[in-house]
Amino acid sequence: MTDLLDIRGLHAYYGKSHVLHGVDLRVGAGEIVSLLGRNGVGRSTLVKAAMGQVSATGSVRFKGAEILGLKAFQIAHLGLGYVPENRDIFATLTAEQNLILGQKKNVQSGRWRLDDMYAMFPRLQERRQVAAGVLSGGEQQMLTLCRSLMGDPDLIMIDEPTEGLAPKIVALVAQYLQALKEKGVSVLLVEQKLAIALDISQRVYVMGHGAIVFEGTPQQLRADAAVRKEWLEV
Template identity: 70%
Template sequence: MLDIQNLHAYYGKSHVLHGVSFQVNPGEIVALLGRNGSGRSTTAKAIMGLVDGTGHVAWKGQEILGKKPFEIAHLGIGHVPENRDIFPKITVHQNLMLGQKGKGKGSRWSFDDMYSMFPRLKERQHTEAGVLSGGEQQMLTLCRTLMGDPDLIIIDEPTEGLAPKIVELVGEYLQKLKSRGISVLLIEQKLTIAMAISDRALVMGHGSIVFQGTPESLRADPYTRKEWLEV
């Protein structure tokens, strides 16, 4: 579904990604792990056309490297950035409306789905999004992206700064996506949730993939965990 080969990315003259290659298959949760500065968020931005890159990024067999972010989004890739990027001066419901493509006909997801998954959003649907808590804003960003009916969703640090109960809720949410056939590329620092829900784990270090395998094989690899993950 998503096939990345020899991806290099740059911020101006700074060379950040060095030949990244991996795939995300249909209905699969892939965890992209690594310390801060390892290149995980830059990988997401390169896929979405938000930073300059060279190499190949194919989506369902079509080369998308070089396309504009809105063009990539309309092809069926959703991106939930680390900074959440909600619209603070409009309501929760209006934020969700902005996530829809067209009139939302044929979408796998409805407003009722979002409110059923996260009842707190239903309670606050007429509240300005800027006054929501951090956890509520994360829920809103995830749901707004889903309203665009993506086949792949790239989620950058969804549990950052969230209470443990909300982290559990996010994990359940991601598994619901998988159950509906949506692929997930999960960029995460918290090993607990990533190892619990992912089908495969990738580890990044210094802009390269240094490990690919199952969560079980990563658990059995103390060198990789110590060298590239543990603080």
């Protein structure tokens, strides 16, 4: 399998605080990979560093080219999408205007159209003329996921998409992730809910104290009670 995203020896800092300690991680073409771990271990820092939002050292290669040091908008234009945990919607614009803003300019051959978004999340179509700021948390999460897709990424990094959502919406997010895989979009999923990650991923990483402490298949993680107890369970 060809690696779309290949992170090697990544170190990152917030001021004098050393957050990432030589992280290695890869995501292959058409693969869903989950990054698990407790809050505060560096998972969000990893995806922000890959997206050019946190200064870091080491190597981040995307589609074979080094992207560490590029600006976030340059990285996005290369086909790496990012859905932040805080959703970052444009509150005063309608849901549909938010989606249209996500489109790459001069891209006519993308995999996704507005109709695709509405087919995936019919609730968004019902609420398409509503200001994004008054949508529910679940609707805002759907909107953020879909807006990222409108840029037609080859790989999308999604930070805690199910945080604070009702179980019914969590199930919709899981369907969304499977739909991405079926269209050939790779996913790096930062997630705390073990069940959803193990159900949809081909491989999983577990992070602890800014380093990778486990890499393997969902089946291997299910079988490794010691890793789950030490690094995942509350």
